[in-house]
C-alpha cells in the first residue's frame with residue numbers, strides 16, 4: 071500500500087513537472103552584464119528539493135522566470151544532500167534554499183518565503 075502510494079505520488083509529481091516545463095513562464099529580460107551579475111550572486115544559492123514535489127515545482131518556475139542559475143540538490147533519496155538538509159537545515163522538508171554568505175549559512179524553508187526572497191533579490 072505504501073509503495074503504491076509512493077508510485078502514485080511520484081507519477082503525479084512527474085506529470086505536474088512535465089506540464090510546468092511545457093507551460094511558458096514569461097522570462098525576465100536582462101542585459102548581458104546584468105545577467106552576469108545575477109549569475110555571480112546565484113553561485114551562493116542551492117535549492118534542496120524533490121523532483122515531483124508541487125512546492126518545489128512552484129519554486130523552480132520562479133527560478134526559471136527570473137532566469138536564475140541555481141543548482142538543485144536531490145534530497146529525496148538517501149545520500150549526502152538529504153543528510154545535509156536534515157543535519158544542518160534541521161528537518162527534511164523541501165523546498166529549502168541554502169544561502170551561503172561570507173560568514174554564515176541560512177537554510178530558508180517554505181516555498182512562499184523562498185519565492186519572496188528570490189523575487190525581492192532578483193526581480
Ligand SMILES: N[C@@H](CCC(=O)N[C@@H](CS)C(=O)NCC(=O)O)C(=O)O
Nearest residue numbers: 123124125162163164165180181182
Ligand atoms: N509549506 C511547505 C510545504 C512543503 C512540503 O510539504 N514538502 C513536502 C514534499 S511535497 C516534504 O518536504 N515532505 C517531507 C518528506 O516527504 O519527507 C512549503 O510550502 O514549502
